[in-house]
Amino acid sequence: MRPFDPTLDVEDPGWREHFHVPLFAPPQDFPDAPGSAYPEVAYFAGNSLGLKPRATREALLTEFDQWANWGVEGQLSGPRPWKDYHEALTEPTARLVGALPHEVVVMNSLTVNIHLLFATFYRPAGARTKVVMEDIVFPSDGYAVASQVAWHGLDPAEHVVRLRPRDGEDTLRTEDVVRTIRDLGDEVAVVFFSAVNYLTGEWLDMPAITAAGHEVGATVGWDLAHAAGNVPVSLHDWDVDFAAWCSYKYLNSGPGSLAGCFIHERHAKDTSLPRLAGWWGTRTETRFRMERDFDPPPTADAWQVSNPPIFAMAPVQVSLEIFDDVGMAVLRERSLRLTAYLRDLLHEVRADIGGRGLEVVTPAEPGRHGCQLSVRFTRDIHELAAILRDLDGVIADTRNPDIIRFAPVPLYSTYLDCWRAADALHRRLA
Ligand SMILES: Cc1ncc(COP(=O)(O)O)c(C=O)c1O
Incomplete structure (x- = not known):
């Protein structure tokens, strides 16, 4: 050597x-x-x-001081009020994944976001019931999808189609994924793959697979756990419907840190879409009015459920600044x-x-x-x-x-x- x-x-x-x-x-x-x-x-x-x-420590100390100095007033006062804290993450996150700012939000953890997105985008009806995904998949994605299918009273063994590489091969071929989607045609409700596979490191052809899903009238989502901050993606231009990713891998935001979420603007703007709602999903102007009716903005922010953990969010901001600089x-x-x-x-x-x-x-x-x-x-x-x-x-x-x-x-x-x-x-x- x-x-x-x-x-x-x-x-x-x-x-x-x-x-x-x-x-x-x-x-x-x-x-x-x-x-x-x-x-x-x-x-x-x-x-x-x-x-x-290195900068993460200082960022966290700043938020500890904000808490110490302001208590609950820190929501609305101090150098950087927490109420709108997550909004500063929107633009750098959008740049990272090739999205428009109103298409992304940082919230929860990855599997939770997959569930929230499936609650909106997996709506089996008539013959269109199937989810197409890879078989060599991080187990959490497999469990999440199977449980979503079962939640609708369907049998995952029948309604989740998991693709394996050809015999003797380790990775999937785009042509095989596309052919399976075309063969299943209008039985496909959602196509959901990992952009970069956790086990093999394979980066799938996202535009081709997204287009194939749309050809048969399906919704196409991507797990970017191993892609965000690793490979360049253009979620908006590739016409992806939804995506989610964690920030503790390539985004260096700390163990179990917050996840990201992408919802294409054609969906984000549709405030009538079904979702699992919470108070942080209402518009910022009305959120603290404590009103009876849910009032979502026409953005990905509407998928937020709870108020964000600031101590988890500060490291995400530090990380996004590094990605923006580089x-x-x-x-x-x-x-x-x-x-x-x-x-x-x-x-x-x-x-x-x-x-x-x-x-x-x-x-x-x-x-x-x-x-x-x-x-x-x-x-x-x-x-x-x-x-x-x-x-x-x-x-x-x-x-x-x-x-x-x-x-x-x-x-x-x-x-x-x-x-x-x-x-x-x-x-x-x-
Ligand atoms: C592809 C993929 N999906 C899901 C997960 C689980 O993420 P979380 O525990 O943040 O929900 C991981 C974690 O490594 C992952 O790599």
């Missing part, structure tokens, strides 16, 4: 200085562990939990360079150890992946990942039965991180 070339990080440095990177502490009985040559871990788990921006287009370019470098190194490792032992399952075409590379190993993944973590200081997560996911996150990962991962695998698998 090639030696590390330090000029790579000098020439293409990223934005690591904005983040806290955990330090590497070798086990006490193994102080000379290979990872101890480096002060910090090589962090590849930003697809699970993004690292903490810009998704610039970030994506670095992402492609970094991920290509890691992929090349992994191929070198594989060649060096006899052409077996590991295989990258994430598609190689730039339009079909984000920064995550999912690697299949023939060796026990749990044991291997533990060694990488404890002795090499390489943090990557396992997904049963045989995948370890490596996400070089373009905001803070380095070429050295990628090289450390490949070097560790080279030593451990040789």
